Amino acid sequence: MYEWLKIIHIISVIIWMGGMLTAPLVGTMLSDQRADQQLRLRLRSAFSRWITPAMILSLIVGIALAQIGGWFTDPWLLTKLVLVLVMTALHGVISGRLRRFASDPKAELAAWFPRVSLIVLLLLAAVVSLVVTKTLFAG
DSSP states (O other): OHHHHHHHHHHHHHHHHHHHHHHHHHHHHHHHTTOOHHHHHHHHHHIIIIIHHHHHHHHHHHHHHHHHHTOTTOHHHHHHHHHHHHHHHHHHHHHHHHHHHHHOTTOOOOTTGGGHHHHHHHHHHHHHHHHHTHHHHOO
């Protein structure tokens, strides 16, 4: 059962992170080109239909894996959980920006929005590093 949960977790994280990395970039391109409203709506729809459920599945299965592994007292997991909470909050920021962007044809994305992908990438690198090196930090 553990291996299947791990597979589900990895796949859902890949989908979640793929969306978190690309949505800000695609949104910025749509904004720069004054894209039609239909494309804005499609971006928002894809984020809410695919990326948000992948995030929820990642969180649920990740908690199950941590419970099975008995890692809730391990420093690496506690650090990872803080980073995942930051990532989840960032997901909410992206979702909110895309919602406003899709609902208002005159809306522009904030100037900092393209940099969100870099923040996501750095957080992802930190989380992956913690998971790969967890035995170094095991208590």
